[in-house]
Amino acid sequence: MPAGRTPVLITQLIYGLGGLVLFLIGIWSFLVHEPLLRKLIALNVMGAGVFHVLIAVAYRGLETIPDPVPHALVLTGIVVAVSATALALTLGLRLGHGDD
Amino acid sequence: MIDWLALAVALPLLGAVGAVMLPGRAPAIGLAGAVLTTSAALSVGLLVAQGTALRSDLGGWGAPLGIALAADGLSAALLVMANLVALCISVYALDYFGAGSRRHFWPLWLLLWAALNGLFLAADLFNLYVTLELLGISAAALGALTGRPEAVGANLRYLLVGLLGSMTYLLGVALLYAGLGTLDLKLAAAALTPGPLAWTVFALMVGGLLLKAALFPLHFWLPPAHAQAPAPVSAALSALVVKAAFYLVLRLWVDLFGAVTDGGAATLLGALGTGAVVWGSWRAFRAERLKLLAAYSTVAQVGYLFLFFPLLAEAPATQRQDLLGAVLLLALTHGFAKAGLFLSAGLLQKAAGHDRIADLGPSIQGLPAVALAIGLAGVALVGLPPSGTFIAKWVLLSSAIGSGQWWWAPAVVLGTLLASAYVFRVLANAFERGPRHGSLHDARGELAAAPVSIGRLAQAVPLLMTLIAVAVLGLEAEPLWDLLQARSP
């Protein structure tokens, strides 16, 4: 591969592999921990991991405009994750409080 | 120029917004939205039935830059079934919900419907992720509508498991985009070559979807969530939402990963399907409550659907169309039958105040139309002729034995036997005479049951649906095979 691509590749690998690690930590936490809040945090960490991978894929170097498509995907993904987390938290709240 | 594909998604969205902004008129707006959406879906079905698959590039940007909607024979058939079932559920739900729940049900229901239509018509892989999330969120919110702790807990678990599946699917999509540079289904299928990338993406995407399709042993979330939801919601969840996830697995298997998958993955899916059939049917047989029985029956039916994968993998090209037609017919029949069963269970629950099978005798005897609907649903679930399930199971068994994979057959036979057992368990109450535990218990039960009157329309709906499952789909199954032939222009 062209020599000029190496710094880009290193950056992509750092964030990409870091994203995968986050994803796996998220799954582990989801499977192992019982409390609702920890499971929700685990899901959000998983999401953060996937977003890292997407951002890493979009990076093309400091002088080049990055690929806008993964950035848009991440924005959409963040909003979707926030919505789902909000609903899960509210349902959990109702369970914890019973019949207020 | 009317874009029916886009309308099928836009109309329920508009209806949902209308129902949110005008909560006083929510049922009327909801019903209007239901009728309009079903018309759009029927138009799509009619157009595809004339021979060519449809495709619409939204925004005028072609793939790979823009998002496309597409409908071929398989998705058009499921789209029509889903919309007809949803229309029936909407009519049933007009009477079902009280004044307090109405303004919450209708907007969420239309959003769920929009997600379903969007899912069947999707041709872009990331778009599928957003659609799946919309589906999961509205389904979980609807399931928890009763507010009882068991319902909220079960549907919270459904939401969390669904999110786990979506995130896994999303990682698969991210890696696929990274490797192929496109998110469009057709272009990705053309660019995908067998190798570690294909295998990883396949495992991630299908694995995430299997959680949503509730394939054994990933089915644990389904029975409580479906049993605790209000009856119209249970009907939609079992008949449509789970079916949508299976459709996605089938679509990805056939279109995207066709060159990549081999017998190993197919055998795994078949083995899990066998487990689902046996375990689901057994738990249904042992269930004490009618809605729980129906939910476990869904687990078993999903197993039957997945049993087709190993057969598809080994079948020569001439037989593939037959198998695809059979699995489609099974999915369609189960959609109508299961929805009809859940709606009937809802009526019985309203009449009796509970859904314990052993004590439902007086209620069943008091509602003969509902009893008939349950009977017909049972015929379709067991697979007696002339229902569509009979034809599908026939093709399944003959293909298994004919291709030498006879080991899939015993599970099908065992599942059918257990299904007969649990259907007869429910129907046996309809033929009972006289008190069971003592006259005082029954007198109290009848007094409680008497004042609740069940509307004629509400009784007619499940009857109609199960009739379609048994008679129409069984006797008029031929056109489905022609529908599957629809090719792109």
Added chain:
Amino acid sequence: MMAVRNLLIVAALAGIGVALAWVLWGILTGPAGDRLADLALARVPETGVSNPVTSVLLNFRAYDTLLELAVLLAAALGVWSTGKALPGFLPAGEVLRGLTATVVPLLVLSAGYMLWVGAHAPGGAFQAGALLGAAGVLLRLSGQPSAGLPALPWLRVGVGLGVLVFTLAALVLMAMGAGFLTFPLGIAKWLILVIETAATLAIGATLAAVYLAGEPLPASDAPCRQGGPRS
């Protein structure tokens, strides 16, 4: 038993992780190249805005954004369906009240700026909506039970506004012959601005509304907690 199960999970995930890492390495060092970047950047001038991410979000993949607004709406409706909003916090002390009075108007101003600047620089509807949502959360934390949101009938209009404007615009374009979600070049910039404004209001309203964890009460019924402000 639990320790064995946890160990198995860790081992399985480690194996999966190695496989995924190897695949990612292969992808990033492979020939995939620029993927959709060049194609998208080349066609940005046809979208009416000059920020590439906004053109992807609001033009190339506008359908995704429409569904995403629907997801937000579904979450708000789901939260409302679980019951009434929780009682609010105590009215704020001096310091918090003063800070809130300064920060909230700045947040609203920044949101407006974000919305406008999104056409040609980083920014856009979601960022602006998040700022508005944060303003609402801050208001609720400092003692206002309604989080700065209007009363319920108008709040319903607010949360549905994004999906409504977007879908109507798409349908009108389809009826006019352009195609569903096809923005003609001449009006694309203003159409996107209108849609983004509606989306900003909807996102801000939704994010603040779900923070109430339930359906807000009519203004006259809002309960106050016992006792005076914390000193």
